[in-house]
Amino acid sequence: MTTHLITGAGSGIGAVLAQRLLERGDDLVLLARSASRAAELAASYDGARTVVADLADPASVEGLDLPASLDSVVHAAGVVELGAVADLGVASWLEQLTVNLVAPAALTRVALPALRAARGTVVLVNSGAGLTAHPQWSAYAASKHGLKALADSLRTEEAEHGVRVSTVYPGRTATAMQEKVHAQEGKDYDAADWIDPGTVAATILHLLDVPRDATVPDITVRPNA
Template structure:
């Protein structure tokens, strides 16, 4: 039985990945930001184990070291936050939150579970964004966090190759998730989910990376809406 740890399983592609892995009989661990949210995730994803730590407070992840599995087949970073605005208007708190959730917490959580990943020659999947490749006006803070996530993945891949740990970065374009609805609201645009990538498509790519034969690594994949 494979064992996985997933962030961002409350919505979007993270939710679908968790559902599919549980349905095939894998052991799934989820991260929740509060005890209330943990109860909700536990009810939604029957059979999953839920632990509590807030990604907006990266130091809280340190306390998970003794309460997570000793061996992991995958760590899937699917959580993320976004707040748009010009550099001239973005406050310090906005920058700090996006960097904490989108970059610092993935780095800390990965470090905490690296021994478990090495034990299974596991895979780290970082759900990045098209903003991790190109920064557009009003996307500075989010894009900076995602550019940093790409650098984290590249460094980690090189460092952990000798231990058999694989690292995959996915760069989805606009995907029909609650985050996308928020982005459209901030942009002052009407939102039609049918125009964008189905989150199930991204979930399929995540699971493909996790299940890939051990003789290869999917390093970087860009997924764009038609």
């Protein structure tokens, strides 16, 4: 039986991925930011286990009661706040850097003994903004560029332990986050214009199932439009 630790399972890509893993019989450990949120996730994913930590407070991941063996850790949670450098305050910078970069680093460190035991895979759901920074996207892109650096360093550091590290760079995907982005950009939102979350989830499943003789370091998923 394979076991996966997932952040961001409450919506979007993380929710679809969690459901598909559950449907194929895998064990899930879902990270929730509060006890009430944990109860909601447990009700949504029958048989899944929950652990509580707030990614806005990375120190809260210390001491998490994780399984002794983890086949994967999938970092699918994230936050976004657009704005010009001239306008973004310290709070916006800190929130995005904390949730999108510092928290994945802290959680991965805590999970490494279990990942090493299973020779597991770390999947970091990044963004096209992790490769190119456009106007209004400075803080979010900085957090995602940092996430790429984390993945690249971790991949080399953990190779001797058999831990694989993959980064997925989705383009605009039809999630609640994308709807928020459109609102901040002052644009109309139509989910049909963008990548279905299930497409990105299928890509992550592929990464988890790649035979042990190979690693896929990076994969980009772009909308056709």
